[in-house]
Amino acid sequence: MSAVPHVDDPRVRVALPELLALRSRVMRAPAPPVVSRAARSGQRPGRLHGRGMDYAESRVYQAGDDVRRMDWRLTARSGVAHTKLFQEEREGRLLVLLDTNASMRFGTRGRFKSVQAARVAAMAAWYAIRGGDRVGVLAFGGQRQLLRPQGGPRGALALCGALATWDAMPPGTDESLSAALQRAGRLMHGASRVLLVSDGFAVDPAAHGRMLGLVNKAEVRVVAVADPLELAEPPPGRYPFSQGGVHVDIALHGERQRAEFAQALGSGHQRLGALAAQLGLRQRTVDTTADPLDAIVDLLGPGRGR
Incomplete structure (x- = not known):
């Protein structure tokens, strides 16, 4: 799949109509839990029991x-x-922490990781507003943007519009996850939940400490977005790649050659998974061909736990 796509190709560019259409899929999913919204640092409030509240x-x-x-x-x-x-x-707040680094502009099947990440973020927004949450998004990497949490369908619409707009903008320089988490800690805007959506290549040694600080402020969940080629050793063959107008064919025939290629290509996913496991964070992996809804419901829906 080309890294220099046609702007109208929804496989490689975020398309606003697709993000809006995801709402109907989300509305058929099991409803999020209705919880009280008492503001307690680092905790999700408990269920409501009885009356007498102001x-x-x-x-x-x-x-x-x-x-x-x-x-x-x-x-x-x-x-x-x-x-x-x-x-x-009072309404809770979900902040999506979205990876827009250059590594996300990659895909061999289905769509680019950047497009799948936007679909994950949009589904999370549509799902969260069903439970009365406000939703916002903090982009890190090539785009360093913030959409403050907003409530109701208006909030989800604003998030979808921001995702499409940012995807069409010229990218800047890459950013480490630790730097992104530091910014997130300053820009929480009262968020009680954070959903990190990334392919993991931004994970750096300092990310552990930064993530620990974020976990002390909010409930953190992780969606690892991966291309199928990053999750399993490729079969023997020649693989064409395109980057910045440069086309390269990589021949992968020997067992050792394919194993080393798979290890390099999957290193981001492995680092993100290790970080989440070390901190005891709930995580799901979504490849670029999958429907993200099950992962969203599992992480944000009924029965979720620390």
């Missing part, structure tokens, strides 16, 4: 809301169903 505000009704907390007066005035939120139910 009223905070009302928002548009979302699937899964308790009908006993309907704001009937505002619903009658506006013609749109609204739910009351109480002091302990």
Whole structure:
């Protein structure tokens, strides 16, 4: 697959219509848990039990809301169903930490890793707003951008638009994961959950300490995006690669040659997996041909745990 694609090719460029269309897929998935939103550093708040909480505000009704907390007066005035939120139910915040380094612009099957990462981020956003969370995204690497968390469908729409816009911009220089985590720690904007989406090539020795600091502030989950060629030793053959207009054919016939190639190509995924394992973080691997929804539900949905 070429690294210098046609701009309209959705396999190699993030397409906004595709990210918006993912909403219908997500809406058919098991609903996220409805939890209280008490602000406690480094913890997800627990489930609600009973009444007597202070009223905070009302928002548009979302699937899964308790009908006993309907704001009937505002619903009658506006013609749109609204739910009351109480002091302990203030919306949580999910911050997607998205890798946009040059290594993400690679793919041999399905799509580029950068496109799959955007699909993961969009699905996470559509899923999180079902549970009442605000959603935002911090891009690191070639793009160093921040979209502050916003609530409801408007927040997911803004995130999808940002992903498509950033993907079309000229990339800057690469950035290490430790530097990205340092910025994330300063720009959390009250996020109670962080979803790291990366191929792992940005993982550096300092990332462990930075990630530990982030884990003390929020619930962190990891999605490793990988090309199938990075996950298994390739069969014998010749493999064409294109980078910056330069085309190279790599011949992989011998067992040792193929093993060394697989080790080099899969080193990012291995480093990211090792980092998550060392810190006890929940993680899932999504290759460039897969549907990311199962991974999103597993990490953000019912039954998730530390």
